[in-house]
Amino acid sequence: MHTQYMSIRHGLLALLEREPMYGYQLRTEFDTATGSTWPLNVGQVYTTLARLERDGLVAAGEQDDDGKVRYAITDAGRAELREWFGTPVEATDRPRDELAIKLALAVTVPGVDVASVVQRQRASTMTSMQDLTRLKRSGDPSLSWSLVLDAMRFQLEAELRWLDHCETVLTRTGAPR
Amino acid sequence: MHTQYMSIRHGLLALLEREPMYGYQLRTEFDTATGSTWPLNVGQVYTTLARLERDGLVAAGEQDDDGKVRYAITDAGRAELREWFGTPVEATDRPRDELAIKLALAVTVPGVDVASVVQRQRASTMTSMQDLTRLKRSGDPSLSWSLVLDAMRFQLEAELRWLDHCETVLTRTGAPR
């Protein structure tokens, strides 16, 4: 089994561990839990559900009185979920860091104004940071959403620190223009 | 044009801006620049090159004396690259943070020992951190690789801080077992 790009798969599985749900509801619950940080397209839910069913991790129930199809997690699904929660996210199976790649390559390509790239990125990152703060102040987020927001905050802070670090290194190395 | 999952595309484009290269060389250079942090499968290079050529961003040159095919960046490719370097990576078009999703959902699913999930993750993250330190000490990384390593370090540090934060919040909320 692959270990990459399975957040949605596992996320839906986790939601179904709470109770059987139908597709539309899953999207709502997912967005509630993560605070619409990474909005989930409804279509994606259905395709993912189909794949989960194909793999025997969920089972579609009979049609509701209203025509709604409730999905339930299976034993195999529960095992998969336990596995997911029990296994840490390794540094190696994370998606490539686009920003890191961008700067790493920027310094190797002649004619690229790296300092300017860094500055523009920092402006953007700081804006995101402010949006985040505003978001956090504006509502009464649930525990899970609150944790997600904090994760974003810590990550953006680290990015700002790294950008500063890059600037320092670059000026020290002496790479003007 | 999508803005997600294009690191490899743009990365190769950036390498070709330095000088025309053939596929195998691109993999080597990519791994050198990023320090094999996210090793690149050779096959991926060729498929990506084919797509880049399809989109008119690179052009395949004549076969070498040795049968090697050198690819060169086109004007359109150069424009695309300028665009990439000039546009910051937005917080919204980053891939979903699997760890954040995992913990966010873990706290909503009954029967999950969240504290234990956090602890296991921290152990793993700290191990990655040590590997990183060892790696950094062991060699004489180039500027670009060094920056990538630093990015990883800052990110892992942020993750550790966040995990601590989660633990604090969770014990404060009082969610034992």
Place this chain on the structure above:
DNA sequence: CGACACATGTAACACGTTACATGATTTG
């Protein structure tokens, strides 16, 4: 000669994304 790096590619498949089609229900 055997193993290994160099070099190029293809095929099958994974997940993720967007756009579209369709209809029922609710609400202003």
Place this chain on the structure above:
DNA sequence: CAAATCATGTAACGTGTTACATGTGTCG
């Protein structure tokens, strides 16, 4: 009644991943 929300799905396409096939050159 019109618009929005609820609800389910499909189709086409994108990048990324892995495994496989194929051949050359080099070095011990």
